[in-house]
Amino acid sequence: MKISTFKRHMIESLKSLKRNGWMSIAAFSAVTVTLLLVGILLSILMNVNKVASDIENDVQVRVLINRGTTKKQEQKLKENLEDLNYVGKIKFSSKAQELKNVIGSYGKEFKLFGGDDNPLNDVFVVSAKKPEQTVKIAKAAQKMKYVYDAKYGGASAKKLFSIVDNIQKWGIGISLLLLFVAVFLISNTIRITILSRKNEIAIMRLVGATNGFIRWPFILEGAWTGLFGAIIPIVVVNFGYMWLYKVISASLASTGYHLLSPGVFLVQIDSLLIFIGIVIGAIGSGVSMRRFLRI
């Protein structure tokens, strides 16, 4: 295609948006509504994934050390644990420290168990390199010398993994469904705008325009529709997310989990919405005009 022809198609597609007035607005609205849904869903999904993976990565094995184990033996046990090839960090927590944690969580009553009455064990907190290796580490640790027990949250961790897995699967499914609905909605709206221009297309064919030549301005028009239709969803998602981030972050602060910080995340979401808008606009337009181009 010549540059002058491409330039013509660009100008023509923009003029056509203007000429088709209300029809263009109808198409914008369809894009806007669907992209708004896609944008909100994507924001939720990506954050659920983020928090889920935070939780997932947070799973650690607590290796309880037999009481009466000497420092030397503890060191030996630490080395043995380090030898497991999927072990990441190992942190020592004395029984006094453990009791402090219990008091912090459950109340001052537990101060009674201070000093020699402390029934707790010294603990190695072992984190796995990959979350799914937690179970393996726990099992291996249980068999080691000087180990009283190795706990990893057992069934509850497994359950958590399966919930996260489900959220991700369903999230992807719903996103795909929504995108399919969006293409359908947009191609239908654009079909109506094209239907009203059936005569125009017939005339173009009569003067010898090839299908490609006729199609390009329509496809570009669809792309513009997608691009302009993405503006409102982007504004809403950006401001909405920044507001929610402030509100939710405050209440999440104590848990140690974080939402995706707005900076990079919003740039990604915005680019994705623009990209999706342009692509589904162009595809919707291309699909709906196929039937008018059969000679």
Added chain:
Amino acid sequence: MIEFKHVFKKYPNNVLAAEDFNVKIKQGEFIYVIGPSGAGKSTFIKMMYREERPTSGEVTVNDYELQKMKNSEVPYLRRELGIVFQDFKLLSKLTVFENVAYALQVIEKEPDFIETRVNYVLDLVGLKHKAASFPNELSGGEQQRISIARAIANKPEIVIADEPTGNLDPDTASGIMEILERINSEGTTIVMATHNSQIVDEYTHRVLEIDGGKIVRDQPEGGFFQDED
């Protein structure tokens, strides 16, 4: 050059619109296609620009064998033809200038060439001053002149006109004929379907009469009605 050899056209509702058409139209000829409504004139015309396909037989236009032609080649055939319709078929949302320019844009001519050529043909049909107007701001005769300007913008060898004066008053119709005559005098073949007896008698050319799907008369320099002799 246009040639029909043993062309039959039967529509799905069993109407036979062309029964063994054998016609040869030489380059530079002016030919009227006449006959009552529903006789098969439009089918004959539409087969020339491959809007309709014959059921059997051969249609050759310039060097294109239309019955063998692929759909994707049709635009290239149409670029060698200028087509004028009774209802003008102008793009209502484009200005006069843009309507004419469109025919040149589809064949990817350079913008400078398009500018010059469009102004030239608009001048030829006497409507250069209306270049910025929209079709609905023009009279019927003016719209038809624009549609002729569009048809000849690409210097086609053949102009096919389907009832070009059908919606126009006699004076305006004469104006259109003057333009077509001028185009023909420069060597362009003109095929014109018409109901207008006055025009056929006034501007005499070869007459092809179709009735009930048959060619009933093919007469050089004929009048609208067959001479009783």
